[in-house]
Amino acid sequence: MTEDVPLYERDPAAWEAHLAEGNARQPRKRVSADLLIRDRAGRILLVDPSYKPDWDLPGGMAEANEPPHVAAHREVAEELGLDVRAGDLLCIDWVAPHGPWDDLLAFIFDGGELDDQRAAAIRMADGELNAAEFCTEAQARQRLRPYVWTRVAAALDALKTGRPAYLQTFRAEN
Template sequence: MPSAGQDSDEPLYERDPQAWHRYLAEGNRRQARKRVSVEVLIHDASGRILLVDPSYKPDWDIPGGMVEANEPPIRAAQRELAEELGLTVPIGRLLCIDWSAPHGPWDDLLTFVFEGGPLTSEEASSLRFVDGELISAEFCDYAEARRRLRDYVWRRTSSALEAKKVGTTVHTHNGARI
């Protein structure tokens, strides 16, 4: 990629490392920025799903939250569980990556859904609302989870549950398998 007016066959990154860095920085500045969130599927010993009731929105949700700038999604999952529920558990494998289309004031979003495994009775009874973002948490059977979650969140969750069952990872759009 020679710069304008340069006739060299030598690549720009070898000929002018500073110009190459500026070129990459400009490309980075112009590329799309995605919002990224994480969810962690957590069960109790009976197989019920842990749902949380956030204080800042009307709907129940799966534990998780937004990934911070330059934070790996798996680390965000660990951080969100600790911040919101006082929970430190191993984060399992990636079950689902969901793309949500722009809606309302929001740009598009990528959600990484991780397996959180079952909680022991002791872990489940030790859940506490640490940062004030949650007002309630309950383990729900699938029918109750479907009733409480927004449609696209339930579609994503059920796709992740199926991926867990068959040992794969799925890619969804607005919660629907593609």
């Protein structure tokens, strides 16, 4: 009769071992989390990372088992010395494997608007950034890689509509 009872009920330790084995074999996802931060004029905060050739939104990669919104907050604090909480989710972009990279889930959260005093307090805090600058949409479009601009444009649209965007970037080079 015990065969009719599910494993998780008759042997909780065996069930836990079964789950752990499955978890160890499942793929892991890379996760990035950025904040869309604006100044009082509505310009977008961009950063110039020292470790790559292109400008980007402030944020970065999540650590193991770190929620994306927490990663965005942590990265912005570490890199810019700003305490900006992640607000509403604006965009998720699934980026297909490319080059040496596995796939990625890229989150953009609303970082709100900084008043003039907080905007003036931005500083390069950890050596990962060369610069930070508030840019118009046209300037951002010029500085960002096309696929990053598509993500930012979707996030800007989500600010207006209240509906988060889901994107699928199949080639990061576009």
